[in-house]
Amino acid sequence: MSESFPRLNARTRRFTLGVPRGFTIxxxxxxxxxxxxxxxxxxxTCLWELDTETHVERxxxxxxxxxGEDEENLPPEERAxxxxxxxxxxxxxxxxTDFHVSKVCFALSGQLYVxxxxxxxxxxxxxxxxVIDPRLSPDGRHVAYVTGxxxxxxxxxxxxxxxLAEPESPTVTYGLAEFxxxxxxxRMRGFWWSPQSDALLVERADEAPVQVWHIADPANPDRPATAQRYPAAGTPNAITELxxxxxxxxRVGVPYExxxxxxxxxxxHALSIVTxxxxxxxxxxxxxxxxxxxKTLVREDTDPAWVDIVPGVPAHLDDGSLVWVANSEGGHRLFVGDRAVTPPTLQVRAVLDVDHDSVLFTASGDPTEIQLWTWDGHSLLPVSTRSGVFSGRMAGGVGVLTEQSLDAEGVSTTVVRRDGMAVPIPSFAEPPGLDLRVSIGRSGRRELATAVxxxxxxxxxSRKLPVLMDPYGGPHAQRVLNRRASYLESxxxxxxxFAVIVADGRGTPGRGVDFERAVLNDLATPxxxxxxDAxxxxxxxxxxxLDLSRVAIRGWSFGGFLAALAVLRRPDVxxxxVAGAPVTDWRLYDTCYTERYLGDPNEQPEVYEKSSLFADAAKLERPLLLIHGLADDNVVSAHTLRLSSALLAAGRQHSVLPLSGVTHMTPQEVVAENLLLLQVDFLKKALG
Known part of the structure; x- marks a missing residue:
C-alpha cells in the first residue's frame, strides 16, 4: 500500500530530498x-561531480x-x-572549493575533510x-575553519x-555570523579569503550585551535549560567588528559605525563591506x-522606510564596474556602475553570478514568476522563457538552470554548455502523488496574487465547500508562485x-517598493x-x-500570527x-526583522500595541488551536504561552498543542506527519 501524503511529506522533508542543489561550476x-x-x-546528502563534456556524473x-552512520554528531554551533x-x-x-574547483572541503559530524x-x-x-564552516583558500593550499x-x-x-584569532571571553566568536x-x-558566513590567499577578512562578534533567555524542555526536567542570547526588539545586539x-x-582593524x-x-578588484x-x-x-x-565610501542608499538587503551584491565585472541593486523609480533595479540597466517594472530579486562581463540575476515582472535574466554588458536578455520559478549559476560560459512550474513535478536541473547543448542533472525526488487543481490569478480590490x-x-x-485560508502573509516572503511545490500541502x-485560498498581501515581494512598504508601522491591519479582500x-x-459561513485559516510563524489575528479581530469572517509558532507580541521577536517594520519599541510603543494580539484576547469567540515547539529559538514558545495566559485570564476557551523538543522547523518526521492530521481533525470539528 502506498504511503499517505502526510507520511511521505515528512519522510521526504517536503519533497526536497533527492533534488540537486548547491552548484559550483x-x-x-x-x-x-x-x-x-x-x-x-x-x-x-552526498557530493557529486558532472563532467560537462562527457555528460558523466560521478x-x-x-x-x-x-x-558509517546516518545520524551526525553535530556541535551546537552547527545545529544552530x-x-x-x-x-x-x-x-x-x-x-x-578552491578557485579552480580542484579541491573541496566540508565538515561532517564536526570533523574536517578535504x-x-x-x-x-x-x-x-x-x-x-x-569544525564549523570550513573554507579553502583560493590557491587550495590552506583551509580555514572555526572551532570553539x-x-x-x-x-x-x-x-x-x-x-589566527582566539576568543577573549566565552561570549566572543571569530569567523561566525551572529544570530x-x-x-x-x-548572511551565513563570518570570514572571507583574500584572492591572493594570504589573508582573511574576519568578523569578531561579542554577544555579551545581548540578553540571555533560557529555553527549557519541560517534558525532560532532568535536562538543563539552554541559555540563548536573543536580541529582542529594542534591546542590544551583539557587537560586531572586522x-x-x-x-x-x-592584524588590521576595519572600523565601521x-x-x-x-x-x-x-x-x-576590491575588498568591500556593506553596512x-x-x-x-x-x-x-x-x-x-x-x-x-x-575605508572609502563607494555609495550610500537611503529610504524613509527601510533599505533592502539583496543577495549577491556587491560584485564586479572584469573591468571593475560595480554590480549593485537599489531602489529607483519605484522598482528594485540592477545597476552596473552608476547606470540602472533594468526597467523599474522588472523587480530584481538577487544577483546569482558575475561571469566576466555578464551578470546572471533573478527578477519578476509578474510577482508569481521568478525569471532568470542576464546583462551581457550591452543588453538585457531573458534566460528563462517559460512560466515558472527559475534560478541558476554561471561560470566559464556554462550555466546551470533550475526550473519549477505548475506544469511539471519537482525541480528540473539542466547544464547549458557553451555550444548550447543541454545536459540534465536528474532529480531523485519522490513524486507527491497528488492531482493538483490550482488556479493562479488576481483577486480583490488590490488585485492580490491569489491561488485557489x-x-x-x-x-x-456541485456543492459549496468550507474555505481554508492558507497564507504566510508576512513581508519579504511569498506563497503564491507558479510552481507545484508551493501548493502540495494546500x-x-x-x-x-476544503476550498483552499492562498493569497499574498501587501509587504510581499515582486510588486514594487510601494506595495512592500505598505506594512510600515503596522504588521497587523494590512x-x-x-x-x-482576497x-x-x-x-x-x-x-x-465557497461556503463563507465556514471559513478557517491556518499558518506558521508570521502565518500563525495572522491566523490568530484573524479569529480575534474578525470573527465575523x-x-x-490554527496558529503554528505564532508571533503574538512583537516585543518578543528579534531586532533586525521587527525594527525594520515597526521601529524601536522604546520610541513608539503604540506601534507595537497595534500589532500585538494580547489586547484582543477577550474578543476570542471562535475555535483557536495554538501549536508551538518548546525548543523553538526563533519564535520562542513564550509567544504562545503568554497569549494562552491572556486568553485564560479573559475566560476564553482555546486549545494549545506543545511540542517537546521541536524547533521552528519541525524537522522530526513523526511530528511533521501528525501535525497535518491533527490540524485537519481540528478544523473539521471546528467548522462542523
Missing amino acids: SPDGGRVVFLRTKTGTDPV LVVDPRELH RRERSREAAGGIVAYA AELAGGRTRRLETPGA GALRVQDLASGHDRA IAAEEMD YVLGLDGS EEYLANAAWDA LTRDQRTMRLFEVDPASGA VLPSWHEPG QWFAEQG ALEDQI LQGVAEQYPDD FHAA
Missing part, C-alpha cells in the same frame, strides 16, 4: 559540483563511507547554523575541536594548524584597504474537503485586510463553490484558526 566550465541525496527518502563523497538556514537534510549540507576532485581521494584532517569560537588555518601540505546576520540578513588577519600574523554588517566580498544602520534606513558600501583598514486550490474530485458548482487539505474576491469568482 569550475572556471573553465568543464565540471559542475553539486549536492544531492541518493533517493527521495534518503536524508544523507559520486565524489558518500558520507556513510566516511563514518542549520536551523538558521532551514537545512532539513544531513550529510554534506555545505562545502567550499577531497581531491581529480584523484577522488578524501582525507580527514586532525583539528583541536569540532576561534578562527584557525591549516596548511594542507604540512598539516600545521594554528589559530541576526544568519536569521534575518541571509579584522584583516594575515597568514603572517598581522553602523549597527549591522550586511555583507562583505573580496575579489580581484546598515540600526533603523535600516541607510546602507553604505565601502571599499577597504586591507593593509591599513581605511480545489479538491481533485470537486465538480464546479492540495492535500483541499482533498479533505495583512488581515488583504486576506479578507477571500471576498475569490468568492465573487466562485459563487457556487473567520470561524476557526
Whole structure:
C-alpha cells in the first residue's frame, strides 16, 4: 500500500530530498559540483561531480563511507547554523572549493575533510575541536575553519594548524555570523579569503550585551535549560567588528559605525563591506584597504522606510564596474556602475553570478514568476522563457538552470554548455502523488496574487465547500508562485474537503517598493485586510463553490500570527484558526526583522500595541488551536504561552498543542506527519 501524503511529506522533508542543489561550476566550465541525496527518502546528502563534456556524473563523497552512520554528531554551533538556514537534510549540507574547483572541503559530524576532485581521494584532517564552516583558500593550499569560537588555518601540505584569532571571553566568536546576520540578513558566513590567499577578512562578534533567555524542555526536567542570547526588539545586539588577519600574523582593524554588517566580498578588484544602520534606513558600501583598514565610501542608499538587503551584491565585472541593486523609480533595479540597466517594472530579486562581463540575476515582472535574466554588458536578455520559478549559476560560459512550474513535478536541473547543448542533472525526488487543481490569478480590490486550490474530485458548482485560508502573509516572503511545490500541502487539505485560498498581501515581494512598504508601522491591519479582500474576491469568482459561513485559516510563524489575528479581530469572517509558532507580541521577536517594520519599541510603543494580539484576547469567540515547539529559538514558545495566559485570564476557551523538543522547523518526521492530521481533525470539528 502506498504511503499517505502526510507520511511521505515528512519522510521526504517536503519533497526536497533527492533534488540537486548547491552548484559550483569550475572556471573553465568543464565540471559542475553539486549536492544531492541518493533517493527521495534518503536524508544523507552526498557530493557529486558532472563532467560537462562527457555528460558523466560521478559520486565524489558518500558520507556513510566516511563514518558509517546516518545520524551526525553535530556541535551546537552547527545545529544552530542549520536551523538558521532551514537545512532539513544531513550529510554534506555545505562545502567550499578552491578557485579552480580542484579541491573541496566540508565538515561532517564536526570533523574536517578535504577531497581531491581529480584523484577522488578524501582525507580527514586532525583539528583541536569540532569544525564549523570550513573554507579553502583560493590557491587550495590552506583551509580555514572555526572551532570553539576561534578562527584557525591549516596548511594542507604540512598539516600545521594554528589559530589566527582566539576568543577573549566565552561570549566572543571569530569567523561566525551572529544570530541576526544568519536569521534575518541571509548572511551565513563570518570570514572571507583574500584572492591572493594570504589573508582573511574576519568578523569578531561579542554577544555579551545581548540578553540571555533560557529555553527549557519541560517534558525532560532532568535536562538543563539552554541559555540563548536573543536580541529582542529594542534591546542590544551583539557587537560586531572586522579584522584583516594575515597568514603572517598581522592584524588590521576595519572600523565601521553602523549597527549591522550586511555583507562583505573580496575579489580581484576590491575588498568591500556593506553596512546598515540600526533603523535600516541607510546602507553604505565601502571599499577597504586591507593593509591599513581605511575605508572609502563607494555609495550610500537611503529610504524613509527601510533599505533592502539583496543577495549577491556587491560584485564586479572584469573591468571593475560595480554590480549593485537599489531602489529607483519605484522598482528594485540592477545597476552596473552608476547606470540602472533594468526597467523599474522588472523587480530584481538577487544577483546569482558575475561571469566576466555578464551578470546572471533573478527578477519578476509578474510577482508569481521568478525569471532568470542576464546583462551581457550591452543588453538585457531573458534566460528563462517559460512560466515558472527559475534560478541558476554561471561560470566559464556554462550555466546551470533550475526550473519549477505548475506544469511539471519537482525541480528540473539542466547544464547549458557553451555550444548550447543541454545536459540534465536528474532529480531523485519522490513524486507527491497528488492531482493538483490550482488556479493562479488576481483577486480583490488590490488585485492580490491569489491561488485557489480545489479538491481533485470537486465538480464546479456541485456543492459549496468550507474555505481554508492558507497564507504566510508576512513581508519579504511569498506563497503564491507558479510552481507545484508551493501548493502540495494546500492540495492535500483541499482533498479533505476544503476550498483552499492562498493569497499574498501587501509587504510581499515582486510588486514594487510601494506595495512592500505598505506594512510600515503596522504588521497587523494590512495583512488581515488583504486576506479578507482576497477571500471576498475569490468568492465573487466562485459563487457556487465557497461556503463563507465556514471559513478557517491556518499558518506558521508570521502565518500563525495572522491566523490568530484573524479569529480575534474578525470573527465575523473567520470561524476557526490554527496558529503554528505564532508571533503574538512583537516585543518578543528579534531586532533586525521587527525594527525594520515597526521601529524601536522604546520610541513608539503604540506601534507595537497595534500589532500585538494580547489586547484582543477577550474578543476570542471562535475555535483557536495554538501549536508551538518548546525548543523553538526563533519564535520562542513564550509567544504562545503568554497569549494562552491572556486568553485564560479573559475566560476564553482555546486549545494549545506543545511540542517537546521541536524547533521552528519541525524537522522530526513523526511530528511533521501528525501535525497535518491533527490540524485537519481540528478544523473539521471546528467548522462542523
